[in-house]
Amino acid sequence: MAEPIPFHRPDIGAEELEAVTAVLESGWLTTGPRTRKFEERFAELVGVPHAVALNSATAALHLSLAAAGIGPGDEVIVPTMTFAATAEVVTAVGAKVVLADCDPSTLNLRAQDVRDHLTSRTAAVMPVHYAGLPCDMDPILELAGEHDLHVFDDAAHAFPAECPTGHVGSLATATSFSFYATKTITTGEGGMLTTSDEELASRARMLSLHGLSRDAWRRYDGRSPWDYDIVAPGFKYNLTDIAAAIGLAQLDKAELLRDQRRDLALRYLDELSGVTGITPLAGYETAGHAYHLFVVRVARDVRSRDEVAEDLRDADIGISVHFKPLHLHPLYRDDHASEAFPNATDAFHEILSLPLFPSMTMAQQDRVITELAAAMEAT
Numbered sequence: 001m002a003e004p005i006p007f008h009r010p011d012i013g014a015e016e017l018e019a020v021t022a023v024l025e026s027g028w029l030t031t032g033p034r035t036r037k038f039e040e041r042f043a044e045l046v047g048v049p050h051a052v053a054l055n056s057a058t059a060a061l062h063l064s065l066a067a068a069g070i071g072p073g074d075e076v077i078v079p080t081m082t083f084a085a086t087a088e089v090v091t092a093v094g095a096k097v098v099l100a101d102c103d104p105s106t107l108n109l110r111a112q113d114v115r116d117h118l119t120s121r122t123a124a125v126m127p128v129h130y131a132g133l134p135c136d137m138d139p140i141l142e143l144a145g146e147h148d149l150h151v152f153d154d155a156a157h158a159f160p161a162e163c164p165t166g167h168v169g170s171l172a173t174a175t176s177f178s179f180y181a182t183k184t185i186t187t188g189e190g191g192m193l194t195t196s197d198e199e200l201a202s203r204a205r206m207l208s209l210h211g212l213s214r215d216a217w218r219r220y221d222g223r224s225p226w227d228y229d230i231v232a233p234g235f236k237y238n239l240t241d242i243a244a245a246i247g248l249a250q251l252d253k254a255e256l257l258r259d260q261r262r263d264l265a266l267r268y269l270d271e272l273s274g275v276t277g278i279t280p281l282a283g284y285e286t287a288g289h290a291y292h293l294f295v296v297r298v299a300r301d302v303r304s305r306d307e308v309a310e311d312l313r314d315a316d317i318g319i320s321v322h323f324k325p326l327h328l329h330p331l332y333r334d335d336h337a338s339e340a341f342p343n344a345t346d347a348f349h350e351i352l353s354l355p356l357f358p359s360m361t362m363a364q365q366d367r368v369i370t371e372l373a374a375a376m377e378a379t
């Protein structure tokens with residue numbers, strides 16, 4: 001039996017090991033100088049004045065809404081084709097989740113999907129750059145401008161990624177990135193909020209650490225007074241210097257890792273073009289894609305996605321499905337009719353995410369392709 005092929009494998013090398021060892025030996029483990037440096041370098045790469053390091057993208061999404069004052073009485077438009085996190089933070093601040101459909105070929109939120117759900121209470125929209133393909137932001141930003149909406153984009157899949165008008169992370173009211181173990185760069189767990197709004201950034205920073213008026217790490221550096229004020233009911237969302245040290249090492253190679261994923265994705269496109277019933281999502285040849293996920297559609301009339309997924313698992317190949325749309329989950333089902341989201345509902349029965357990670361070898365990729373082709377021919 002061939003070696004198992006994982007769905008994902010993080011790219012952790014000597015740089016990360018050395019960086020973590022240095023933090024452990026430094027005597028300062030939590031939020032401190034490395035976190036500040038990680039924020040500065042990240043902000044520079046994205047081309048945005050403010051970056052706030054946090055312990056997850058979920059925390060970044062939550063603080064974006066909280067810092068902007070989204071709350072009870074507000075409606076927030078969220079694509080149904082996303083992970084739990086994008087919507088749960090809306091509920092957490094007391095606002096109402098309003099789900100929206102997506103483009104059938106890319107599964108990204110479009111301005112027209114947003115327009116369908118606008119009411120006088122709509123306060124914000126949360127585009128998700130699905131699989132790493134940036135949403136078409138200009139029409140969304142234009143619509144948001146016309147209706148005075150905040151745009152909080154979920155860029156958990158999209159670092160590094162570029163729109164024609166700028167890096168993802170520099171275009172919206174605030175953007176949330178994820179450094180979860182399977183994302184394009186990782187700190188184990190971690191996240192980043194970026195924004196051009198200085199007030200939003202400082203409010204998010206304050207809320208990230210118990211609503212204290214002063215960063216705890218400055219309280220202990222010997223140069224600042226011991227005193228602090230609690231000015232708001234906050235959270236415990238700060239990133240550790242251990243994680244930030246890994247993040248700094250990952251930032252150095254983020255573009256190289258993206259290029260490696262792109263080469264593999266383009267090779268998948270080529271090699272899968274002859275496999276009957278397999279159609280990759282659109283957008284993989286678009287400049288600015290982060291290539292986080294390689295997603296194909298499995299034609300139902302050839303073979304069911306679930307059977308294909310099972311065959312690949314039996315062949316020890318890691319696969320996944322991104323995502324079961326929110327409107328099909330019990331929490332959201334009652335408030336949202338399934339017919340309201342025809343594109344997401346239709347896609348859900350066919351989508352399959354194939355292994356894609358920088359250190360994947362061509363031999364591993366060939367085996368995925370061979371097994372997928374065999375699964376499509378089996379009956």
Ligand SMILES: *Cc1c(COP(=O)(O)O)cnc(C)c1O
Nearest residue numbers: 056057058083085156178179180
């Ligand atoms: C992974 C993911 C998140 C959550 O990221 P965490 O860092 O684990 O909080 C949010 N949105 C999407 C679309 C994701 O895939």
